Amino acid sequence: xxxxxxxxxxxxxxxxxxxxxxxxxxxxxxxxxxxxxxxxxxxxxxxxxxxxxxxxxxxxxxxxxxxxxxxxxxxxxxxxxxxxxxxxxxxxxxxxxxxxxxxxxxxxxxxxxxxxxxxxxxxxxxxxxxxxxxxxxxxxxxxxxxxxxxxxxxxxxxxxxxxxxxxxxxxxxxxxxxxxxxxxxxxxxxxxxxxxxxxxxxxxxxxxxxxxxxxxxxxxxxxxxxxxxxxxxxxxxxxxxxxxxxxxxxxxxxxxxxxxxxxxxxxxxxxxxxxxxxxxxxxxxxxxxxxxxxxxxxxxxxxxxxxxxxxxxxxxxxxxxxxxxxxxxxxxxxxxxxxxxxxxxxxxxxxxxxxxxxxxxxxxxxxxxxxxxxxxxxxxxxxxxxxxxxxxxxxxxxxxxxxxxxxxxxxxxxxxxxxxxxxxxxxxxxxxxxxxxxxxxxxxxxxxxxxxxxxxxxxxxxxxxxxxxxxx
Amino acid sequence: xxxxxxxxxxxxxxxxxxxxxxxxxxxxxxxxxxxxxxxxxxxxxxxxxxxxxxxxxxxxxxxxxxxxxxxxxxxxxxxxxxxxxxxxxxxxxxxxxxxxxxxx
Ligand SMILES: Cc1ncc(COP(=O)(O)O)c(C=O)c1O
Numbered sequence: 001x002x003x004x005x006x007x008x009x010x011x012x013x014x015x016x017x018x019x020x021x022x023x024x025x026x027x028x029x030x031x032x033x034x035x036x037x038x039x040x041x042x043x044x045x046x047x048x049x050x051x052x053x054x055x056x057x058x059x060x061x062x063x064x065x066x067x068x069x070x071x072x073x074x075x076x077x078x079x080x081x082x083x084x085x086x087x088x089x090x091x092x093x094x095x096x097x098x099x100x101x102x103x104x105x106x107x108x109x110x111x112x113x114x115x116x117x118x119x120x121x122x123x124x125x126x127x128x129x130x131x132x133x134x135x136x137x138x139x140x141x142x143x144x145x146x147x148x149x150x151x152x153x154x155x156x157x158x159x160x161x162x163x164x165x166x167x168x169x170x171x172x173x174x175x176x177x178x179x180x181x182x183x184x185x186x187x188x189x190x191x192x193x194x195x196x197x198x199x200x201x202x203x204x205x206x207x208x209x210x211x212x213x214x215x216x217x218x219x220x221x222x223x224x225x226x227x228x229x230x231x232x233x234x235x236x237x238x239x240x241x242x243x244x245x246x247x248x249x250x251x252x253x254x255x256x257x258x259x260x261x262x263x264x265x266x267x268x269x270x271x272x273x274x275x276x277x278x279x280x281x282x283x284x285x286x287x288x289x290x291x292x293x294x295x296x297x298x299x300x301x302x303x304x305x306x307x308x309x310x311x312x313x314x315x316x317x318x319x320x321x322x323x324x325x326x327x328x329x330x331x332x333x334x335x336x337x338x339x340x341x342x343x344x345x346x347x348x349x350x351x352x353x354x355x356x357x358x359x360x361x362x363x364x365x366x367x368x369x370x371x372x373x374x375x376x377x378x379x380x381x382x383x384x385x386x387x388x389x390x391x392x393x394x395x396x397x398x399x400x401x402x403x404x405x406x407x408x409x410x411x412x413x414x415x416x417x418x419x420x421x422x423x424x425x426x427x428x429x430x431x432x433x434x435x436x437x438x439x440x441x442x443x444x445x446x447x448x449x450x451x452x453x454x455x456x457x458x459x460x461x462x463x464x465x466x467x468x469x470x471x472x
Numbered sequence: 473x474x475x476x477x478x479x480x481x482x483x484x485x486x487x488x489x490x491x492x493x494x495x496x497x498x499x500x501x502x503x504x505x506x507x508x509x510x511x512x513x514x515x516x517x518x519x520x521x522x523x524x525x526x527x528x529x530x531x532x533x534x535x536x537x538x539x540x541x542x543x544x545x546x547x548x549x550x551x552x553x554x555x556x557x558x559x560x561x562x563x564x565x566x567x568x569x570x571x572x573x574x575x576x
Contacts, residue, residue, distance in 0.1 A: 009489060009494065147532055152510075171531070174531060176512075176530040176534070179510040179511070182502055183494065185495050185507050188488075189488055197532070275498055276502055278501045376551055381555055384555045
């Protein structure tokens with residue numbers, strides 16, 4: 001090896017593929033087909049694990065088998081406002097019962113198993129979220145070293161209380177936490193650390209990271225069938241990088257849920273730039289928001305592995321947004337009416353469920369597929385205290401008056417909780433626009449057409465029609 | 473002034489990329505400031521004060537150098553203040569459920 005490696009931004013990024021290859025132990029080249037196409041199913045089958053294997057691995061480190069609860073009082077509240085015959089039964093899967101307090105333990109369990117099996121001494125993860133604590137906790141159980149790289153503070157040295165708490169949790173499990181200021185070069189630092197330590201890249205986006213979530217969807221289907229004797233009409237999934245949607249939907253498919261709608265919900269943070277030092281702390285949600293949800297859906301391969309296993313447009317039937325204030329309101333309802341004090345991200349899909357249940361039939365079952373832990377920093381009161389400090393107005397009012405980064409509107413009544421539909425066709429068209437850019441406007445081969453039809457859960461005819469318009 | 477001794481749990485600060493070294497295409501407010509880093513670990517040096525250039529041993533055993541910015545730094549997270557906009561939600565919705573709202 002070169003004794004004097006180039007540590008400039010460009011120098012490190014030019015070694016990206018080599019560093020990533022040795023850090024996940026997967027030869028992604030074998031799954032490439034032609035042009036922009038790769039064999040997603042082969043990647044998931046060959047590099048991932050079967051559901052049975054995943055269950056066994058997760059048993060080793062106490063992951064999964066979380067309870068499913070019916071939200072009787074929330075359902076009752078929905079029915080007060082719904083038309084006669086409407087108001088679906090709301091259930092919630094209490095993923096906060098996982099070792100590190102969120103469904104992310106499922107993803108980390110397989111990454112850490114894989115790292116240990118392949119003989120890595122440690123793992124590294126680039127995340128400001130729950131995944132850090134999950135990797136740290138699973139590493140602790142498997143005796144691996146763990147480094148978590150977080151984007152934490154802005155140039156004024158101010159930090160999101162929620163991310164500070166997640167850093168504390170990582171340290172509680174014995175991890176080293178590398179904390180960075182705002183910027184996408186977190187990935188640059190991450191690559192340097194991988195190169196220096198030769199640890200495993202516990203990416204959220206490997207086939208392991210996704211296979212680990214399939215058990216969530218599968219368990220959920222089994223639990224709903226056992227409780228009500230039929231499949232859920234809809235499963236609501238808080239959506240950011242797309243792993244939660246992808247893994248849960250794959251688990252539902254493996255359980256044979258054919259008529260269950262897979263619905264993504266994100267907090268609307270439109271107008272706030274993800275790489276902006278100014279906007280960074282003006283977001284009161286650090287995940288489950290459109291700042292990740294939209295770009296990852298429309299171009300999944302922006303991730304920290306050559307091919308992202310989380311590909312939400314393959315699985316989403318519908319996608320909606322809710323406002324920050326609506327989620328804070330729901331967090332309060334969950335605590336005060338159902339006796340469950342749970343963290344912010346899971347309650348994003350709960351807000352969506354509350355709104356959608358009003359339009360669904362009374363005997364339908366709608367499932368919110370996760371909760372997450374809550375605690376100092378990671379809770380509405382410190383989040384809103386911090387928002388006010390930055391000049392964000394917090395008030396009661398109509399959710400539609402929300403402007404991310406400027407105000408947070410707490411609804412005045414449960415009847416105001418509503419979802420805003422994101423047109424999936426528009427997301428698919430922006431995906432095709434990106435493909436057209438990648439291909440310099442060149443024509444699509446038959447293999448690429450089939451690939452895109454699967455990527456976008458549509459027909460080759462639709463792809464042909466809209467690829468042309470995208471500038472192809 | 474408080475000094476950290478060898479083996480104390482401390483935090484260091486370091487500039488990772490100067491503004492001119494940063495990635496292309498950043499929003500201007502991000503591009504004009506450096507990318508900086510904070511890491512915690514056990515102090516390797518004999519004795520040091522805040523502001524000194526020091527070396528630490530991190531939780532994974534890595535040696536990291538930087539400016540000392542904290543000695544056994546506190547976790548500055550709390551529950552903040554109760555939020556007036558949230559305080560009535562439980563009361564309001566419970567009275568909806570018990571039908572009391574209709575009676576008023
Ligand atoms: C608790 C919780 N829910 C949902 C999500 C969103 O998952 P994904 O990024 O896979 O879409 C995250 C991840 O950031 C999370 O931590």
